[in-house]
Amino acid sequence: MATAQAQANTRTHLTLKGSTALVHEFFTYSVQSILYQRNIYPSDDFKTVKKYDEPCAFQILAYTNKNAQAPKEWTDSDPRLIQQGQAEQVRLRSFSTHVHTVEGMVAYRREQDDD
Template identity: 25%
Template sequence: MTDVKTQNAITLKGSATLVKEFFHFGINSILYQRALYPADSFKREKRYGLALFVTHDKKLQAFMDPFLQQVEYWLAKKQLKRLVMVISEVKTKEVVERWQFDIHTEDVAEDGENAHRVKDEKKIRQEMSDVLRQITASVSFLPLLEEPCSFDVLIYTGKDTQAPEDWTESGACLIPNSETVQLRSFSTSVHGVNTNVQYKADF
């Protein structure tokens, strides 16, 4: 008989892979929903019981793939504190939208004793699905992006974290007088991710 604890054991590395997968679909969903790239540069994928859109734009993939690998590495090293996706107007550089994912990491060892937590993977994927569903539904309350916009990703890590050479330091890209909507959170039992979106209030 399989020990239930072993069956549902989530290791630091396994959790990092799950959270990276969430960011892959989450960032792609935001790019698609906010029409930052043409709709025909995305393909539909069924995941978590949802129809999600993932880019097949070669340039965007060339940015996303190494970026997500780096995110997974930092998650596995317990160094990633926050990931922020910033949407700005191309002409004015004004930040109009800011998707913030705060990451809490439990004190789990990389191997040996205390090397895993227990949580049903189906439950984790259901929680991820709930957040992705909210991202998809966000177009109902977010202001229309009337000007051409681009995006950037900010990473908050521990002080002694070594960043890749081609990455640059950045400010926080805050939005003055912004509205904030708190979305659902999910937990792998190793990593917890809280999501909110801030946007420029339309006075």
């Protein structure tokens, strides 16, 4: 029992094991995935491949009050730039695993006041 606790206490950081080529491939894939998801370069510049049988992106489902006012049709769109001073942000509840901390946030454009 003491051995199991000692092993659990020594796991304080992420380690990379494998050949240099494997670690290089993983980081290359990870960086390319981030560049693609953030739409840094045109999607035509990327080739879609499946690696590691793990998703590198996820969607957050929002459960709202049925009485809340919202457009009848919500659609996905390409990323849009929101001008400074026109944005509002809602921070979602964060949670942690033994390896990662997840902090979610939603930013949206504030309606213009008709003053």
